Amino acid sequence: MEINFIALLLAGLVTLVIGFIWYNPKVFGTIWMKENNFTQEQLRTGNMLKIFGLTYIFSVMITMTLMSLTIHQSGAVGMVGGPPLIDSAKPSFTAFMADYGTAYRTFKHGALHGFISGLFFALPVIGINGLFERKSWKYILIHAGFWIVTLTFMGGIVCGFA
DSSP: OOHHHHHHHHHHHHHHHHHHHHHHTTTTHHHHHHTTTHHHHHHHHHHHHHHHHHHHHHHHHHHHHHHHHHHHHHHHHHHSSSGGGGSSHHHHHHHHHHTTTTTOOOOOOHHHHHHHHHIIIIHHHHHHHHHHTTTTHHHHHHHHHHHHHHHHHHHHHHHHOO
């Protein structure tokens, strides 16, 4: 099973692209700033190279996780001990991969799994943190919505092109 690392690196950009749109003042940016008690001046003081650089690195880490969630063949590869042991796998593995090696490897399928990951993983994590931090439901839903949309697109790219 070949991995397209360029697709993974491009999928990592999704977080930044959707973030630029999602947190724009004309979309949810103004509400997000109000919920965090931020001003434009405060937001300008951050080290943008560090923030965007680390965001990209973390996003690429997410794409690696999404590979195992969206590409079902990853489980089959794991069952034989991972990529280094594929050549010594039983003939049944080779036959399985010949029959099903590209099954469900579409953008649509990956987007579904990305959406499910956002809904059943990101939303609860953000919700739990938000509740304990005494954040509003607006805050929780803005962030959770961002991650649901982001993971949907990332999952689609990872599954369809990686």
